Amino acid sequence: MITAPLPAAHPEVPVHDQPWPWWRRFTLQFGSLYLALYFLVGVQGFAPLPDPLRFALADALSRALFQAPLPPPAGPTGSGDTALDWAWTLALLLVSLLGGAVWTVLDRRPPRPRLTLTLSQVLRVALIWWLAIYGLSKFNFGQFGLLGSGQLDTPYGESSPMGLLWRFMGASPGYQWLAGVAEVLPALLLLHRRTVTLGALVAAVTMTNVLALNLFYDVPVKNFSAHLLLSALVLLALDARRLRALVTGGAVPAQERRPQPRVMTALAWLATAALLGAAALQARTGLAALHTDRQRTQVSAEPLKTRGFHWVNETPYNR
Known part of the structure; x- marks a missing residue:
């Protein structure tokens, strides 16, 4: 008896080749740009821009968005929450939003x-x-x-x-x-x-x-x-x-990873x-x-005081 050949099974599409909705691609691309910029040139970045240039750019943004100049920095303060730091973080956020939007429009492939x-x-x-x-x-x-x-x-x-x-x-x-x-x-x-x-x-x-x-x-x-x-x-x-x-007790496919050098x-x-x-x-x-x-x-002449104790009476003492 001659039987017709079975149709070839279609291989499962790899996860990274499946289509992504635009918002998911944008989230990944924008987030990647923002975090990379932040740790490179942001607050305590690995390669920060010179303070005068950073202040000039942040001040221009403050004037454009809030119609108010940025308070000039008062010199080194050890603070990472100055107006300059927050304005500069906002600038990096806006640049990343724009870059992520352009990236999402131009590259519609799954990341x-x-x-x-x-x-x-x-x-x-x-x-x-x-x-x-x-x-x-x-x-x-x-x-x-x-x-x-x-x-x-x-x-x-x-x-x-x-x-x-x-x-x-x-x-x-x-x-x-x-x-x-x-x-x-x-x-x-x-x-x-x-x-x-x-x-x-x-x-x-x-x-x-x-x-x-x-x-x-x-x-x-x-x-x-x-x-x-x-x-x-x-x-x-x-x-x-x-x-x-792990939480639900389900199963996921093993990750395909190249051997680490x-x-x-x-x-x-x-x-x-x-x-x-x-x-x-x-x-x-x-x-x-x-x-x-x-x-x-x-x-010390008053050893208890140096440890946070104070005399109340001769015996006993308390904190």
């Missing part, structure tokens, strides 16, 4: 996997760098310091919100170290491709707490910390299908060793500073 890979790498580098910087500074008490007699003598009601937070952190060296671990740990996880999603999750939790402290204690790093949190959330969004499957794997482990070594050195410096502080307390 190539290379785009999401590049975006992921940029965000990983930014998060690793800044989480490591802030985390290491806590091991040697460089960010919050240790409580001194001048801080202890400041009346509670005269404390600024930020000053109150700084004294709260400075009162506990151990808690500062714990905060440092919460920032260095995700940096270590983000160094390795297999643990990127876990690192992004830990970074998102850490940066949510940091942003909340900056917002509600008026620490002038709100702009930058919000973008670090956004970066961690974007990394999680890039792996949303697998995270959703051995040199990149070696560099990741070298960076891991360097970061752990730096953490150990900073912790050693912090222990030395803590030992010196304890010795100063012991030889």
Whole structure:
């Protein structure tokens, strides 16, 4: 018996070749442009523009949109939330919106996997760098310091919100170290491709707490910390299908990934060793500073006051 041949099965269209709605393409393309620009030339960018040029461009934008000149910067303040910083961030946002719109109109193809890979790498580098910087500074008490007699003598009601937070952190060296671990740990996880999603999750939790402290204690790093949190959330969004499957118990196809070059794997482990070594050195410096502080307390004429205690009567004393 002769039978007709079965029709050839159509292979499943790869995910990256399936059509994307315009809004999805725009979101990815605009977001990629904005985050790349922000970490390159934005607040605390890796290659910032000269301040006079940045001020001139931001001032022109302020005059065009709000009919008001931008207040001139008062010199280095250590703040990342000045009017110039926010106006410059708005300028980068508008440029990215325009660039994303043009990109979406001119290129209607589904974005190539290379785009999401590049975006992921940029965000990983930014998060690793800044989480490591802030985390290491806590091991040697460089960010919050240790409580001194001048801080202890400041009346509670005269404390600024930020000053109150700084004294709260400075009162506990151990808690500062714990905060440092919460920032260095995700940096270590983000160094390795297999643990990127876990690192992004830990970074998102850490940066949510940091942003909340900056917002509600008026620490002038709100702009930058919000973008670090956004970066961690974007990394999680890039792996949303697998995270959703983890929560719902579903299944997703295995990701097609090219083998990572051995040199990149070696560099990741070298960076891991360097970061752990730096953490150990900073912790050693912090222990030395803590030992010196304890010795100063012991030889003080009023040792209890240097530790935050005050006499009420001879026995007992309380805080």
